Amino acid sequence: MHRKMTLQLVLCVILVAAFSLPAFAGEPTEVIRKTTDKIIGIVKDPALQGLEKKKERDKLIRAAAEEIFDQEEMSRRTLAQHWRKRTPEEKKEFMELFEDLLEKTYIDRVEGYSGEKVTYDGERVQGNYALVKVDIMTKQGAKIPVIYRMKKTEKGWLVYDLSIEGVSLVNNYRSQFNSIIVSSSFKELLKKLRAKVGKE
Amino acid sequence: MMICDAERRLFRIMGDCLLAVLCIGFFPAPQAGAQVNNSDPYRPAVWYSSDEIPERGPALSPLPAVPEIDPGIELARISHREMERLNPRRLVVAMRLGKEPDLSPGSSTAASAQEYAAPGTTRNPQGISGLGNAIQLGAASFEDEKIEEPEDWNENVQKETIADPLEPINRVFFTFNDRLYFWVLKPVARGYRYVIPEPFRVGIRNMFTNVAMPIRAVNCLLQGKIRGFGRELLRFVVNSTAGFLGFGDVATTAMHLEPQDEDFGQTLGFFGAGPGIFINWPIFGPSSIRDTFGMAGDFFADPLTYLVPKTGENIAVRGEDRVNKTSLSIGDYEALKKSALDPYVAVRDFYFQYRRAQIEK
Numbered sequence: 001m002h003r004k005m006t007l008q009l010v011l012c013v014i015l016v017a018a019f020s021l022p023a024f025a026g027e028p029t030e031v032i033r034k035t036t037d038k039i040i041g042i043v044k045d046p047a048l049q050g051l052e053k054k055k056e057r058d059k060l061i062r063a064a065a066e067e068i069f070d071q072e073e074m075s076r077r078t079l080a081q082h083w084r085k086r087t088p089e090e091k092k093e094f095m096e097l098f099e100d101l102l103e104k105t106y107i108d109r110v111e112g113y114s115g116e117k118v119t120y121d122g123e124r125v126q127g128n129y130a131l132v133k134v135d136i137m138t139k140q141g142a143k144i145p146v147i148y149r150m151k152k153t154e155k156g157w158l159v160y161d162l163s164i165e166g167v168s169l170v171n172n173y174r175s176q177f178n179s180i181i182v183s184s185s186f187k188e189l190l191k192k193l194r195a196k197v198g199k200e
Numbered sequence: 201m202m203i204c205d206a207e208r209r210l211f212r213i214m215g216d217c218l219l220a221v222l223c224i225g226f227f228p229a230p231q232a233g234a235q236v237n238n239s240d241p242y243r244p245a246v247w248y249s250s251d252e253i254p255e256r257g258p259a260l261s262p263l264p265a266v267p268e269i270d271p272g273i274e275l276a277r278i279s280h281r282e283m284e285r286l287n288p289r290r291l292v293v294a295m296r297l298g299k300e301p302d303l304s305p306g307s308s309t310a311a312s313a314q315e316y317a318a319p320g321t322t323r324n325p326q327g328i329s330g331l332g333n334a335i336q337l338g339a340a341s342f343e344d345e346k347i348e349e350p351e352d353w354n355e356n357v358q359k360e361t362i363a364d365p366l367e368p369i370n371r372v373f374f375t376f377n378d379r380l381y382f383w384v385l386k387p388v389a390r391g392y393r394y395v396i397p398e399p400f401r402v403g404i405r406n407m408f409t410n411v412a413m414p415i416r417a418v419n420c421l422l423q424g425k426i427r428g429f430g431r432e433l434l435r436f437v438v439n440s441t442a443g444f445l446g447f448g449d450v451a452t453t454a455m456h457l458e459p460q461d462e463d464f465g466q467t468l469g470f471f472g473a474g475p476g477i478f479i480n481w482p483i484f485g486p487s488s489i490r491d492t493f494g495m496a497g498d499f500f501a502d503p504l505t506y507l508v509p510k511t512g513e514n515i516a517v518r519g520e521d522r523v524n525k526t527s528l529s530i531g532d533y534e535a536l537k538k539s540a541l542d543p544y545v546a547v548r549d550f551y552f553q554y555r556r557a558q559i560e561k
Contacts, residue, residue: 105539112531140402140528141452166557167550175361175549176542192541 028130028150028157029123031068036118036134038064043113061110062103070158071099073151077160078173082181093190098173100197114139121145128152362488362552363477370480374544377485381533389526401527403447408521409459410439410446415501419462423470428460435459461558464501465494469559478548486551 039061042048048057075095076083086094121133132148149161149168161170180189364370393401413436420428435451443450451457468490469475476489487495499505508514540546 101539105535108535108538140398141449143458163553163557165554166560167553171360171553172546172549173541176540176545179542179545189541196541 026123026125026130028125028132028148029120031150031157032132032134032148032159033120035064035068039110040113040118043110058107061107065103065106066099068157068159069099069102070151070153070160071095073158073160074098074102074170077170078177080174080178082178082186086186090186090190094193097190097193097197097199100199101193102169104197130157361549362475364548365477366479370478370548371544373480373482374547376482377480378543380483385523385526386530389523389530392523393527393530396527398528401524404520404524405528406439406443406449407446408524409449410436410443411503411507414503415464415498416460416462418501419464419467420460422467423462425460425462428462431457432460461561463494464497465491465555466559467497468494469555475552475555478552480548486547488551488555491555 042057042060042064045057047053048060072095075091075098078098079086079094083091116139117137119135119137121135123130123132128151130150130152132150134146134148136144136146138144145165147163148159149163150157150159152158161168163169163171177189180192413432417429417432417436420426420432435457438451438455438457439446439449442448452459465488473490475491479487479489479492481487481492484495504514504517508517536546536550537543
């Protein structure tokens, strides 16, 4: 009986070891992992708890997120065919407002963090582009698949889009912005963006 | 009872092995067959449209001398080739591609074709062993994901979105549903959340998921996802017994048998049906022509339709399901609205993208 148990244990260990060989994590995954750990660290930091520390916390999260997002690439892809028609000043203003909106959204989500587990599920690299797959396990046991799309720039690997459950953020904003520009104008879009991020 | 990670993992592996062996035994799936010999000279290097697929399998590159033929390997090879021909997904893809698939480098077709031709290299960069590969069968969504978006993001937004000629009416119903949520559903769900503790609400959700097994199982079958079908049956047996009529989702927590997210709308999409136009139904919410037909199909495959045949009671039960689910996701819709410049367009696009991803899976 005892021997059988031991044998089972050994088998178990071998099987587990064989299947859990750490997937080769390349550079893009490391970039995501580093930033994710950093942000979770900020949210969990006991010195930064409470409402009165929200500003400080937000600033740190913002700084950490800014490091890995390629703001220009994101803006370019989101405005798509409307990007080329814009003047450099318009582009700059749009980029800033869009960045504010994204960070606001992102910070709201991160603030709701309550111990969800993040696992890194693999990456694929093709030339200067890469996909990094991340799974977020909610407390209720649901798995939310997130895919980061990254591009290699002189600043290293930067994220230009992320999709949650197959829904790409850039695509979603693109259809909204396109709908607003087509039905009214680019000025109207900027106006709405300003109102949304509270910069009127 | 505490189940440690290693045990959980072992359970999962055992369950998967069993299923894989069962499924592969009867239906040698492409990857499993391919593992027999990676340098298989019969492996397709090119994609064919349906009417071009030759009797004996795809174009034969000059045959390297095969010194000795193992009858077992040969049999696996033949059955693999047959499965390849019969694989509905492949046929659909081939039909969609038309006669001359675009194989210029950089196109997504070329990328997947290459991937198809050399599964050992791109499909499985970690070099997982044959058994591991067999276990991963049917879970190839990440591998199918395009790395670079096609260039049309720059030119044509319309291609990447859903037609919406009914927008004015849809917007009216969107406002209606929005009010319905904030004025009725959310207050009710909050009261409900206050009265019933979370574990019970999760349990009730699990029961509804468990009872709806036939919808998922039938649609796995219709799409030729034999393994998913087996998983659903096994899940149902385990959860209905060990999980106390589905209250606990033991199959997921202990055996990692997650529910297969399939429905009739996805089956229609799998066989090439596009979404048609966007329809935002009052009460039911975002849908499309295809998914409206799908909803009707799901209704008839749903045991609740027959278990609770009286209309009034049926609506009550479905209402409970809705309130219970809402009580577990209060805040999601609010977050979406908060991050959107035009919530209607955001929801419409979200729905379009989400369904497309579900169908591709």
